[in-house]
Amino acid sequence: MIEGRDPELIKEIIELGGHDLLKCYQCGTCIADCPTGLSETPLSAKRLIHIIKLGLREKLLEEETPWMCVTCGGCEERCPREAEPFEIVLAVRRWQCKEDDTYVPLVLGEIFSRGHTQNVLNPIRKELGLPEIRTVANNEEALRKFREMIKETNVYKKYSYIFREE
């Protein structure tokens, strides 16, 4: 193994969802249409894939660009190799979470505690004449089951400190 390079990295990213990673031939189509291109530090799936192929773990871990993705699907649609760059971006996020807990978004805890990323019980609903909301946010029995299901996941088991009942 060349010092600082880990050939296992490719396999790890593939297993986490970047299944078609090896199809990439570095053409850069994914960058051309990316909304983040105006940034001085744009998201480049091409660059991430290159880092992965070189096996540069440290370099990949410090990349914050995967979290800039607007999920527009442009790269995924136009990749001439069907390498699924968007799936690779998500796989890199998952790998980073595995390597470094501080990447795990705390909003997972919100979803666990009330079923949503935010409070959907907006009082304006009543004013507007909307029916009472029937999601887990307003259904104790369903919320209990929803949490029970999440407790079965590896995410819950590994990062249990994020999840609170209330």
Added chain:
Amino acid sequence: MRFCLFLGCNMPAIRPDVELAIRLSLQSLGVEILDIDGAACCPAYGTFPSVDEEASLAISAWNLANAEKKGADIVVQCGSCYSVLKIGRYKLIHGKLEEINKKYLSKVGLRYEGKTDVRHVLDVLHNVIGIEKIKSSLKYSLKGMKVLFQYPCHVLRPSKKVGFDDPENPVVFRNLLEALGAEVPRYSREMQCCGGAGGFAKHDKNANLEFLKKKLDAMKDEVDPDCIAVSCITCLMHMDNVQAEMRKLGMIDYQIPVFDFNQLLAICQGHDPNKVAKIATTPRDAVIRKIVGNKI
């Protein structure tokens, strides 16, 4: 015609007027709206899908299974919810379904058969209800008004897994706006994303503002529209709210009102604009007055 309305998080929490517009406008078109008991977050891309795909699929399957209990397909407006559920369903029925049912849903007495599909509200309006039926439901029209659409990215791409329209030259949104009587001129940045979803704005606010400014400038310079129509809660909040920030920063000196398509439809059907289009940062009163002055 029955559909389960998937609410997501942003719509009921921040823009419930859009929820009302969708309910009323679809009901006026003969659609029975069902609420999904025990629905939850789709889950959004920045949450479970960014940490663990299996957990993400389990939560999507939870939502799909609860809709399936009602015996109807899902209709959804939020682009991210549409994408997460639609691609989640694709991954489930292409292999993961039994594993997810066994490991997760069966533990809480649920099961997803893969029957309930996920459809975007634009798809339902255009391809299920149809243009003629929509036209015959109108009391007011957008005649004499120039309206530009903001296509939700998530309903177009990746076209292998999602969508109902040509991903590069879509026609559905244009047809729907023209059905309301609007003129929909072409302009250079028609297909540009709004930039509102994900972490772009959080990671580089300036680049994010510059990105949307390019689109808004193109709209203003090339068309000068009466308003923008969107059909995604993120596009709506982003394009509406960010204009105020840009004016404060001196980046733009104009404003273009933003409506969700179902808000325009509901107003044209005669529903109360003070309810179905109650919440906005960029003022919309002038556009609303114009519509209700346009009796058919």
